Amino acid sequence: MTIYCQPAASPGDLTTSVGGTVRVVxxxxxALRALGEDPSEDLVLVGxxxxxxxxxxxxxxxRLERPAVGVILIRDQVDVALLTQALRAGVREVVAADDQPALSDACERSRALSGQRVTAERDETKGKVVTVFAAKGGCGKTxxxxxxxxxxxxxGTHRVCVVDxxxxxxxxxxxVQLDPLRTISDALPMSGHLDTTGAASLLTAYGPGLDMLLAPVTxxxxxxxxxxLVGExxxxxxxxxDFVVVDTPAQFSEHVLTAMDVSDHHVLLTTPDTPALKNLRIALDMLDLLSYSRDIRSVLVNRSDSKVGLSTSDVEHVVHSPVSAQVPSSRNVPVSINKGTPIVIATPAHPVSQAITRFARERLLNQPFAPKAKAFARRAEGRR
Ligand SMILES: Nc1ncnc2c1ncn2[C@@H]1O[C@H](COP(=O)(O)OP(=O)(O)OP(=O)(O)O)[C@@H](O)[C@H]1O
Ligand SMILES: [Mg+2]
Structure with a gap:
């Protein structure tokens, strides 16, 4: 089906040129709502x-959120300046309003391109993006x-990249005691045309199967x-x-939301103290407001055994959400950081390592991920 954005138009106006069903908005x-309702939609004509x-x-x-969807601009007059602006924004073709054969050809080309993109995206979306977030600093995100x-x-069983x-x-x-010789800042000149070779040049290898994209230092x-650029x-x-794990600051910045948008899973952290819980409650409300699917969310309580009088059921009661994992507190955690080796690698049998490994297995490795298109539909619905 094709979406045609033109007030008071009738679908019949274009059916012959466009081919197939036309939905007028x-x-x-x-048009965005219509796209949210149908993830297979691949063409929007803007009248x-x-x-x-x-x-x-x-x-x-x-272009960022649904790159497989083509946009064709229909204008009363077409000139070079308009074409340049339109193509720069990612419009596939600009067609004169009275040129039905040109519109028909443009629709055909756009559909062919969308088909290719969907196939390419199927490969591109192989890996799962997991964003770790807490609305209060110091909860243990990093x-x-x-x-x-x-x-x-x-x-080395899976290929994993950490993005700071x-x-x-x-x-x-x-x-992890890595020298930040290359950072996200080095991606700036590649913005808009980043490819795997360019991305590989930004990464710092840490260990078997584990690379890192480090934060700017200047x-x-x-x-x-x-x-x-984060989306790209x-x-x-x-x-x-196989997995891209994203560390975040403690605010819903535009960058964090971009990561959340493309994530297959959101890990929301808290510690068992009232300020962190209050912030988690607000963060969950915010995620609900933005209509991110609850199916892709886990709440993880870090330092869960801290003797502060709040039990797991207290946490669940306050955040109105089940707790997926509890990671105990241990002085071996800061010790491992000071040595630059994650505790999961340094001491796999440690209770902290066991809790994190169990979480990885139960919530990320052995779980089917919610279809992306469905998540997008729900998010688009909420953003309205
Ligand atoms: N389970 C744990 N047991 C003991 N100490 C921990 C645990 N988790 C984190 N820490 C310690 O808490 C401190 C904060 O952790 P971390 O830097 O991971 O938090 P963060 O949420 O990333 O903080 P920021 O908001 O500043 O980025 C660190 O000193 C870390 O060693
Ligand atoms: Mg941090």
């Missing part, structure tokens, strides 16, 4: 009534991210990284790895 918000700026912003967004990645890599998205204060590098560099990096990395 009044504006691009309605002359839609303002150019709105059409281009819509196309840029789709510790859990690194150890979870090590547990998933299992000595704590762009201003990232401490993945220091936690003050001010974090602000230069656009959120779209994750899309390429998931084609190279």
């Amino acid at each position: 009044d504006d691009l918000d309605a 002359p009534s839609t303002d150019l700026g709105t059409a281009l912003r819509f196309t840029e967004r789709l 510790t859990i991210t690194i150890n979870l990645a090590a547990a998933l890599a299992a000595g 998205l704590d762009l201003s204060f990232g401490d993945v590098a220091i936690s 003050p001010g560099d974090a602000e230069k990284i656009p959120a779209a 990096l994750l899309a390429v990395l998931r084609g190279m790895y």
Whole structure:
């Protein structure tokens, strides 16, 4: 089916040129809703009534979120300046309103391209993206991210990449004693055309099956990284790895939301103290508000045995959500960080390592992942 955005148009106006069923919508918000409802949708025609700026912003967004969907712009007049702007935004073709044969050809070409992209994406989406988040600092995001990645890599059984998205204060590098010679900042010149060779040049190898994409080190560099680049990096990395595990700062930045958008699983951390629980409750409400699927979410309590008077059922009661894993507190954790070797690798039999490994196995390795298209549909629904 094709979506045609043009107020007061009738589907019959275009059926012959476009081929197949045409669904007419009044504006691009309605087009987004229609796309959310049908993940197999692959073509949007934007009619002359839609303002150019709105059409281009819509196309840029789709390019990131639904790259297999083609956008064809129909304009009363077509000139070189318009073409340049449109193609730069990712519009597949611009067609004059009175040129039905050209529209028919453009639709055919776009559908062929979408078919190729879907096949390519099937390969690209091989790897699973897992984002580790806590709305309060110091809950153990970095510790859990690194150890979870090590547990998933299992000595080289799987290919895993850690991405340090704590762009201003990232401490993945220091936690595993890696020299940040290459960082996310080096991706900037490749923005818009990043490929696997380019992505590979940004990575730092840590151990068997385990690589890291480190956070910028120069003050001010974090602000230069656009959120779209994060989406691009994750899309390429998931084609190279079985798992991409993302460490985050303690705020819902645009970068974090971009990672959440493309993630197959969200790991939400808390510690058993009331400020962390309050922040987790707010974070879960926020995720619900944005309509991220609950099926792809795990709540993990770190330092769960801290003698602070809050039990697992207290935690579940406050956050209205079941706890998927509990990682005990141990002084061996900071000791392992000071030595630069994740505890899962240094002491696999340690209760902390066992808890993280069990979580990796039960929630990530042995679980079928929710279909992406379905997650997108629910998210698009909520964003409305
Ligand atoms: N299970 C644990 N037992 C003992 N100490 C722990 C545990 N988990 C984390 N820590 C310690 O807590 C501190 C904070 O951990 P970490 O840096 O992983 O948190 P974070 O959420 O990434 O913090 P930030 O918000 O600053 O990025 C570190 O010193 C770490 O060693
Ligand atoms: Mg951290």
